[in-house]
Amino acid sequence: MMTLDQLGLSKGNTPILQNISARLPAGQLTMLVGPNGAGKSTLLSLLAGLSLPSAGGLQFAGDDTRHWTRQRWAQQVTLVPQLSQMGFPLSVREVVELGGLAHATSVVQLREATRQALADWDIGYLADKEVRLLSGGEQQRTQLARSWIQIQQPGSRLWLLDEPLSALDLRHQRQCLERVRQLQASGKSILMVVHDLNLALRYADRVLMLCCGELVADGPPDQVLTAERVSQVFQVETRLSQGYLHWL
Numbered sequence: 540m541m542t543l544d545q546l547g548l549s550k551g552n553t554p555i556l557q558n559i560s561a562r563l564p565a566g567q568l569t570m571l572v573g574p575n576g577a578g579k580s581t582l583l584s585l586l587a588g589l590s591l592p593s594a595g596g597l598q599f600a601g602d603d604t605r606h607w608t609r610q611r612w613a614q615q616v617t618l619v620p621q622l623s624q625m626g627f628p629l630s631v632r633e634v635v636e637l638g639g640l641a642h643a644t645s646v647v648q649l650r651e652a653t654r655q656a657l658a659d660w661d662i663g664y665l666a667d668k669e670v671r672l673l674s675g676g677e678q679q680r681t682q683l684a685r686s687w688i689q690i691q692q693p694g695s696r697l698w699l700l701d702e703p704l705s706a707l708d709l710r711h712q713r714q715c716l717e718r719v720r721q722l723q724a725s726g727k728s729i730l731m732v733v734h735d736l737n738l739a740l741r742y743a744d745r746v747l748m749l750c751c752g753e754l755v756a757d758g759p760p761d762q763v764l765t766a767e768r769v770s771q772v773f774q775v776e777t778r779l780s781q782g783y784l785h786w787l
């Protein structure tokens with residue numbers, strides 16, 4: 540379990556995140572929601588150890604992460620950032636293989652893990668293609684396959700996914716959610732940023748809602764995503780009908 544203890548982050552004099560306390564339990568899918576600019580990606584970068592908090596701290600199963608090395612972070616936490624263009628002329632296979640680098644894996648093991656990840660994310664037919672030439676959804680599946688190798692290692696405990704479904708078609712959205720369920724069953728924690736609040740209502744074990752850098756709600760989906768709170772935070776009038784949120 541990861542524990543966030545009064546986390547805060549400022550850039551210059553501007554507070555981006557303030558006083559965030561929460562838990563990410565093992566084996567649970569937590570979805571993180573909030574308006575554009577609320578601080579969701581910034582929070583994920585803190586939880587991946589890519590930036591240091593200005594206040595508060597993070598513990599992993601009681602272990603303070605303050606002095607963790609880069610390699611320790613990469614062994615325990617796997618981040619899939621928001622869709623971004625790769626800057627290097629690598630093939631899909633080479634990008635996916637990068638997922639094994641933080642762990643001391645033999646060449647034979649890495650080759651087998653890569654073959655499996657390419658199949659699991661339905662990109663085997665793209666293995667030799669340069670990643671920069673792929674469509675947005677194909678690039679996203681490549682990044683997910685890279686992270687899939689990393690998060691499946693025995694020591695890896697937390698999978699951070701920043702809007703993983705945004706570029707995926709319906710079939711591959713379902714595939715991604717199936718992989719998430721598969722990973723949950725092995726006892727790992729997952730924190731996923733989503734904009735689709737109905738998806739969060741249906742799939743999340745727990746929902747965290749951020750607004751203006753502060754955690755405004757944390758709990759079971761139906762208790763966090765009430766029509767009243769959603770209308771207030773997202774400034775769109777909504778109502779809940781038959782378990783779905785509709786905007787008016």
Ligand SMILES: Nc1ncnc2c1ncn2[C@@H]1O[C@H](COP(=O)(O)OP(=O)(O)OP(=O)(O)O)[C@@H](O)[C@H]1O
Nearest residue numbers: 550553555573574575576577578579580581582621
């Ligand atoms: N390095 C930085 N310097 C100054 N401001 C920053 C910096 N990084 C992020 N911000 C600001 O922090 C706020 C939160 O950004 P963040 O990307 O975390 O939002 P988000 O919730 O992920 O938004 P979106 O839904 O649009 O992806 C934004 O207002 C952004 O402009």
